Amino acid sequence: MAGLLAEIRGCEACAAHLPLGPRPVVQASASARLLIVGQAPSMTVHATGLPWNDRSGEQLRRWLGIDREVFYDAAKVAIMPMGYCYPGRGSSGDLPPRRECAELWHARLLAQMKRIELTLLIGQYAQRHFLGAARKGSVTETVAAFAAYAPRFVPLPHPSPRNTGWFKHHPWFESDVLPVLRERVRSLIAPSQGATATEVPVASKGRAA
Numbered sequence: 001m002a003g004l005l006a007e008i009r010g011c012e013a014c015a016a017h018l019p020l021g022p023r024p025v026v027q028a029s030a031s032a033r034l035l036i037v038g039q040a041p042s043m044t045v046h047a048t049g050l051p052w053n054d055r056s057g058e059q060l061r062r063w064l065g066i067d068r069e070v071f072y073d074a075a076k077v078a079i080m081p082m083g084y085c086y087p088g089r090g091s092s093g094d095l096p097p098r099r100e101c102a103e104l105w106h107a108r109l110l111a112q113m114k115r116i117e118l119t120l121l122i123g124q125y126a127q128r129h130f131l132g133a134a135r136k137g138s139v140t141e142t143v144a145a146f147a148a149y150a151p152r153f154v155p156l157p158h159p160s161p162r163n164t165g166w167f168k169h170h171p172w173f174e175s176d177v178l179p180v181l182r183e184r185v186r187s188l189i190a191p192s193q194g195a196t197a198t199e200v201p202v203a204s205k206g207r208a209a
């Protein structure tokens with residue numbers, strides 16, 4: 001695991017396409033039982049090198065019912081976005097995650113995390129990659145059908161403040177999905193004997209914003 005994360009940390013495969021340069025952000029260990037797969041780091045995350053260290057992360061931790069200490073405990077929680085580096089801005093927000101990360105690193109990293117029992121798929125890119133033909137026609141439909149993907153996956157919308165309207169128009173997410181999600185997370189990250197962190201959040205040698 002340490003050698004693989006060192007490779008990821010030094011990756012420059014997309015350097016020519018990244019406006020702020022490469023800075024892969026990922027958190028992983030061989031003992032983690034919960035995996036969070038999101039889109040790509042925000043500019044704030046790029047600046048700090050800490051995954052979900054922004055307002056979206058605050059909302060995500062509220063959904064999960066855990067604090068920052070638990071969230072950033074790599075022995076319990078692995079965080080592997082679809083794109084490891086900040087992709088830059090587009091006309092309506094951040095650009096999509098680049099495909100090279102999944103192609104180069106996902107299978108190798110997942111092979112090192114054999115204890116993962118639950119994977120949270122946040123947003124369309126993660127859901128498309130992991131669910132394939134089993135996903136529904138939209139993120140809303142996929143999230144609404146969350147029970148169909150249990151116990152391995154829970155599909156989620158992005159917790160960005162930009163999605164406030166979605167949350168207001170879909171109250172079932174708060175009432176139906178989140179209680180199930182929190183119970184699953186609680187069961188996985190409860191203290192257990194012999195669980196020690198083997199790796200911590202990593203960021204490459206790239207430039208901060």
